[in-house]
Amino acid sequence: MVRVLVTRPEPGASRTARRLRDMGFQPILLPLTETxxxxxxxxxxxxxxxxxxxxxxxxxxxxxxxxxxxxxxxxAVGKRTAQAAREAGFVSVSEGSGDAEALADALAASLSGKTIAYLCGRVRFATFEERLEAAAVHVRAVETYDTLALDYSDGDIIDRLVGQPVETVLLYSAKAAVAMQTMIERPKLHDLFDNTRFLALSGRIAAALGGISSERMQIAKEPSEEALLALLQEWR
Structure with missing residues (x-):
């Protein structure tokens, strides 16, 4: 059974693990960040x-x-975020395609000269806000969470991997990709990732994992978990 390392934070990591089991993969949970x-x-x-x-x-x-x-x-940027908005209590929720830049372009067309509240994290890419500001949409960032890197000892990681190499790693954020880069450079862990294939949610995330050949890196067709898992299924 193909072993797949899940690096996203909880509670998403456990949700992804259930999907992987249903698909016939063996998930290994190793969140590299927490919110x-x-x-x-x-x-x-x-x-x-x-x-x-x-x-x-x-x-x-x-x-x-x-x-x-x-x-x-x-x-909302996509389906899961829209669902979370409805569950939180928002009455009128529109659902985007899953791409933040596309959402920015859509809002820019209708909200020029107006102000929006942007619920976000402290760690984020500036492109969404920059596109809106360039279109004269006034963005008021309301930061509700921070993303912190998690640190594991060599022993902790080896125990989680049961000392066996990992076939595939799923990368959901640039911060996790950077943490992954640091991990695979550790002398005691390097051999566990010698032949690992990395699947990234976007090109930006893939670029954050330096030193990996293009043959070992694949990027989802769109920034959604559905596209990422479809890529995993295609590879198998």
Whole structure:
């Protein structure tokens, strides 16, 4: 059975593991990051809409913050984030294709000159906000969580891998890719990843894992778990 290392944080890691088992793979959970709540600060009182590019932003958002924004239209990047928005209490939720840049372009076309509240994490790529600001959409970032790297000893990692090489690694974020790079460079762990194939959610994430040949790196057709797991199934 193909062993697949899952590097995303909980609770997503366990959810992915269940999907992998149903597909006939052997998941190995090794979250390389964790998300923690932070003080979200003040709610912008001039916002006409809400944008969300990560379900974690909703999961860690205080109830008072959601209550203050729930009546505004919420634009979610994709299916899972839209579901999280509805569960959090947003009344009007639109669902994007799963691509943050595409969401920014869609909002830019209709919200020029207006202000949106962007529920997000402290660690994020600037492209979404930059595209909106360039189109005269005023973005008020409301940070609800932070992403922290997790540190494991060589022994912890070897125990989780049962001392056996890993066939495939799933990479969901650039921060996890950087942590993965550090891990495979450790002398005691290097042999466990000699022939590993890496599957990344996007080109940006793949680029964060340096020194890996193109033959060992594949990128999902779109930044969604469905596309990533389809890539895994195709490879098998």
């Amino acid at each position: 923690v709540p932070v003080d979200a600060g003040a709610v912008p009182d001039d916002a006409v809409a809400v944008a969300v590019t990560s379900a974690n932003a909703l999961r860690h958002a205080p109830k008072a913050l959601i209550a203050a924004l729930a009546a505004l239209p919420c634009h």
